[in-house]
Amino acid sequence: MLKMQGVSKSFLGVRVLHGVSLDLEPGEVHALVGENGAGKSTLMKVLAGEYAPDEGIIELDGTTVSFSHPGQAQAAGIGLIHQELALLPHRTVAENVFLGREPVRRGLVDRRAMEARTAELLAELDETGIAPDTLIKDLSVARQQTVEIVKALAASDVRVLVMDEPTAPLADHEVELLHGLVRRLAGRGIGILYISHRLREVFDLSQRITVLKDGRKVATLATDGTTADEVVRAMVGRELGSYYPPRAEAEEVGEPLLTVAGGGNERLKDVELSLRAGEVVGIAGLQGSGRTSLVRALFGAAPFTTGTMTPLRPTSPRRAIRAGIALVTEDRKAEGLALRQSVRDNALLVTRAVPGRGTRDIGGLLERVRLRSRGEDQEVKYLSGGNQQKVVIAKWLAARPKVLLFDEPTRGVDVGAKAAIHTLVRELAREGMAVLIVSSELPELIGMSDRILVMAGGRLAGELPAGAGEEQIMRLATSETASAKGAAA
Amino acid sequence: MTAIRTEAAPKPARRFTRRRRLRFNDPVVGVWLAAAAVTLLGWIVVAIDGGNLLSRTGVTGILQNSVALGLVAVGQSAVILTGSLDLSVAYLISIGTLVAAETMQDGSVFTAVLAVLGLSAAVGLANGLIVTGLKVNAFIATLGMAFILRGWIEDNYTGPAGKVPDSFQRLGYDRIGPVPVSVFLLAGVAVALWLITKRTRLGHHMYATGGDEHAARLSGVRTKRTVVAAHVLCSLCVGAAALFLAARLGAGAPWAGTEARYDLESIAAVVLGGTALAGGRGGVAGTLGGVLVLSVLDSVFNQLSVDPFFKNVVRGVVIIAAVAIYARPRRTTPRRQPA
Numbered sequence: 081m082l083k084m085q086g087v088s089k090s091f092l093g094v095r096v097l098h099g100v101s102l103d104l105e106p107g108e109v110h111a112l113v114g115e116n117g118a119g120k121s122t123l124m125k126v127l128a129g130e131y132a133p134d135e136g137i138i139e140l141d142g143t144t145v146s147f148s149h150p151g152q153a154q155a156a157g158i159g160l161i162h163q164e165l166a167l168l169p170h171r172t173v174a175e176n177v178f179l180g181r182e183p184v185r186r187g188l189v190d191r192r193a194m195e196a197r198t199a200e201l202l203a204e205l206d207e208t209g210i211a212p213d214t215l216i217k218d219l220s221v222a223r224q225q226t227v228e229i230v231k232a233l234a235a236s237d238v239r240v241l242v243m244d245e246p247t248a249p250l251a252d253h254e255v256e257l258l259h260g261l262v263r264r265l266a267g268r269g270i271g272i273l274y275i276s277h278r279l280r281e282v283f284d285l286s287q288r289i290t291v292l293k294d295g296r297k298v299a300t301l302a303t304d305g306t307t308a309d310e311v312v313r314a315m316v317g318r319e320l321g322s323y324y325p326p327r328a329e330a331e332e333v334g335e336p337l338l339t340v341a342g343g344g345n346e347r348l349k350d351v352e353l354s355l356r357a358g359e360v361v362g363i364a365g366l367q368g369s370g371r372t373s374l375v376r377a378l379f380g381a382a383p384f385t386t387g388t389m390t391p392l393r394p395t396s397p398r399r400a401i402r403a404g405i406a407l408v409t410e411d412r413k414a415e416g417l418a419l420r421q422s423v424r425d426n427a428l429l430v431t432r433a434v435p436g437r438g439t440r441d442i443g444g445l446l447e448r449v450r451l452r453s454r455g456e457d458q459e460v461k462y463l464s465g466g467n468q469q470k471v472v473i474a475k476w477l478a479a480r481p482k483v484l485l486f487d488e489p490t491r492g493v494d495v496g497a498k499a500a501i502h503t504l505v506r507e508l509a510r511e512g513m514a515v516l517i518v519s520s521e522l523p524e525l526i527g528m529s530d531r532i533l534v535m536a537g538g539r540l541a542g543e544l545p546a547g548a549g550e551e552q553i554m555r556l557a558t559s560e561t562a563s564a565k566g567a568a569a
Numbered sequence: 570m571t572a573i574r575t576e577a578a579p580k581p582a583r584r585f586t587r588r589r590r591l592r593f594n595d596p597v598v599g600v601w602l603a604a605a606a607v608t609l610l611g612w613i614v615v616a617i618d619g620g621n622l623l624s625r626t627g628v629t630g631i632l633q634n635s636v637a638l639g640l641v642a643v644g645q646s647a648v649i650l651t652g653s654l655d656l657s658v659a660y661l662i663s664i665g666t667l668v669a670a671e672t673m674q675d676g677s678v679f680t681a682v683l684a685v686l687g688l689s690a691a692v693g694l695a696n697g698l699i700v701t702g703l704k705v706n707a708f709i710a711t712l713g714m715a716f717i718l719r720g721w722i723e724d725n726y727t728g729p730a731g732k733v734p735d736s737f738q739r740l741g742y743d744r745i746g747p748v749p750v751s752v753f754l755l756a757g758v759a760v761a762l763w764l765i766t767k768r769t770r771l772g773h774h775m776y777a778t779g780g781d782e783h784a785a786r787l788s789g790v791r792t793k794r795t796v797v798a799a800h801v802l803c804s805l806c807v808g809a810a811a812l813f814l815a816a817r818l819g820a821g822a823p824w825a826g827t828e829a830r831y832d833l834e835s836i837a838a839v840v841l842g843g844t845a846l847a848g849g850r851g852g853v854a855g856t857l858g859g860v861l862v863l864s865v866l867d868s869v870f871n872q873l874s875v876d877p878f879f880k881n882v883v884r885g886v887v888i889i890a891a892v893a894i895y896a897r898p899r900r901t902t903p904r905r906q907p908a
Contacts, residue, residue: 179789
């Protein structure tokens with residue numbers, strides 16, 4: 081029914097899809113898996129008309145189609161359920177379902193017809209528990225997702241439904257409900273492209289699995305004829321190429337500087353963690369596994385609500401900073417820097433905000449992080465990504481932390497600056513800081529870490545020693561058990 | 570269940586009526602209750618002082634005072650719902666009265682009404698296009714428009730101008746019983762705006778655009794047109810207010826809109842009525858309640874002849890308190906399915 085052939089796409093000269101081909105039968109659930117950044121979402125956005133492909137063709141029922149905006153794909157029967165739901169929380173279910181296509185009678189919106197049709201669509205999916213006049217904000221996330229699906233169904237005669245990580249925000253019992261819904265949709269002959277990180281549900285639901293890696297298709301496998309191990313191998317299979325500074329020797333690792341016992345909050349459960357002076361600990365996990373929630377909890381930005389933590393359980397970033405904890409966030413532009421301010425002002429941000437902590441001599445620090453700028457007065461906006469990141473690190477070093485948390489330390493950073501940051505991180509550990517790194521880039525995580533903790537479903541799913549392989553990590557990261565997911569409920 | 574079910578009862582098609590009952594945490598209900606409470610309280614206080622707030626002249630006064638602010642605030646609701654704002658309304662009123670009075674002096678009332686509404690629509694269109702096309706923040710765009718209009722007024726007028734014929738002044742002074750006819754103008758405009766916002770596609774798109782512009786656009790809503798339309802609607806309401814004020818004043822006046830500070834007053838009434846300043850929530854019905862609260866307060870203070878400065882203190886407290894109440898997380902009936 082649907083065929084994508086040789087689809088390529090580049091952004092600003094970076095090729096994210098290399099000639100990917102994919103086909104879909106009516107009534108089939110076809111899973112699309114791959115590591116973060118493998119190109120799954122991009123491929124689906126090409127299909128849904130959000131991006132135009134540079135090369136390649138899309139065939140629907142044997143005719144070549146090309147979409148230049150989402151409306152055309154929608155009209156052709158391709159619906160996309162985004163990872164982030166696009167619903168208006170203060171409007172009713174029916175109003176959301178018919179947004180942009182409200183039925184009109186005598187110039188006025190025909191609310192009754194709208195609600196009746198919505199009820200019909202919901203009934204067709206056996207979702208009679210949702211009233212068309214309920215406000216979206218009063219529905220659970222799972223039911224909001226159902227509304228999203230109904231919205232796609234109402235838009236046109238949907239043939240192909242793309243679902244991008246639909247279970248990521250759901251609790252366990254809700255996942256079951258969604259799976260039932262997916263099966264019913266497939267039963268009606270709709271072809272479903274199902275993106276997921278969770279191999280368990282992929283094997284539960286799909287007939288075929290396509291594995292993407294670094295923008296290329298590795299394989300399309302029949303679900304019945306393959307194993308989770310084979311899929312993981314296909315997802316990973318890459319060489320460790322670059323150089324990383326030597327790891328810590330056993331005698332360099334000292335006292336614990338930060339420990340957590342039974343730490344939990346809305347997103348995290350039963351976190352047991354100890355960071356010792358001199359070591360670099362890596363946190364691995366898929367998107368949504370709780371990695372960022374963990375560092376934000378340690379830093380007091382989204383605090384733990386249960387458990388104990390030494391030296392203290394911070395309830396605000398300010399308290400964490402006073403206790404010697406620093407966090408380099410994953411989004412440096414929004415959370416790390418005041419872009420329109422100078423290098424100096426940024427480097428002094430923490431020191432000025434939390435008096436009595438740290439140094440005002442930032443000249444030395446900027447040299448230390450090997451910053452390349454046109455002087456301390458330059459606006460950080462005009463620095464490269466790598467140099468911006470160095471300013472963020474300098475800002476934290478100025479506060480003289482004992483524990484340094486990094487969330488994606490080298491995201492969007494060029495190769496040279498990346499090596500410099502890696503070397504710096506190791507130096508800081510050697511000087512007696514405890515360092516924690518969250519990274520989606522497994523080679524970086526493996527290369528830098530003295531041990532690796534793997535997260536899944538808001539818990540620490542396991543610990544691996546230095547030099548553990550990508551396969552071991554991915555196996556733990558995709559292994560999440562039913563009870564682990566229940567933590568988010 | 571002990572009853573024996575012989576067959577599954579067919580689900581009634583229309584059993585979705587729960588939401589229709591009165592909800593006290595709904596700002597619309599809240600603000601009208603507040604208006605009633607303020608009236609009652611004011612009546613008691615004035616009665617203790619030896620007066621009667623709800624005498625025939627008192628009621629007429631309250632209604633009369635509500636008309637101009639009501640017209641502007643209803644229009645302001647439309648733009649705020651859509652996620653925009655209009656700070657140019659006060660100067661547009663002033664110009665509107667001048668254009669109306671001068672046109673009526675030389676020509677017919679009909680051409681004057683057309684001229685004022687045409688001018689208003691043009692200003693609204695300009696506001697909307699500046700906000701959507703040039704992507705200037707609405708606050709700045711309409712503030713800039715306010716300066717432009719002010720410059721034009723101050724360049725051309727030093728005092729009242731034009732003359733409104735007696736026939737048109739009846740709009741400002743005639744009454745049916747205690748009810749001024751101008752209240753019917755306000756009612757008509759409010760009903761029209763209510764219909765547009767609640768019952769037309771444009772209205773649905775206004776709520777959607779104000780609620781989440783991105784989501785609206787992804788759903789196929791033409792958000793820019795929607796914002797422009799909201800600005801035009803707002804300015805037309807302002808034009809109606811200008812016509813009413815011209816009828817009251819008997820002439821055009823450069824200070825007609827600015828002295829009563831219709832720009833900030835209208836925003837206050839909208840917010841008091843429970844419309845979110847960020848857009849997407851609220852509506853005309855609440856705004857009218859907000860207008861009523863403000864004009865009842867005015868009337869009470871006038872009757873008590875309270876120091877005008879203190880009057881403003883009370884108004885400020887009322888507005889802040891209202892918004893603080895709306896900002897509290899509201900507990901609607903939890904409707905999560907059993908775990």
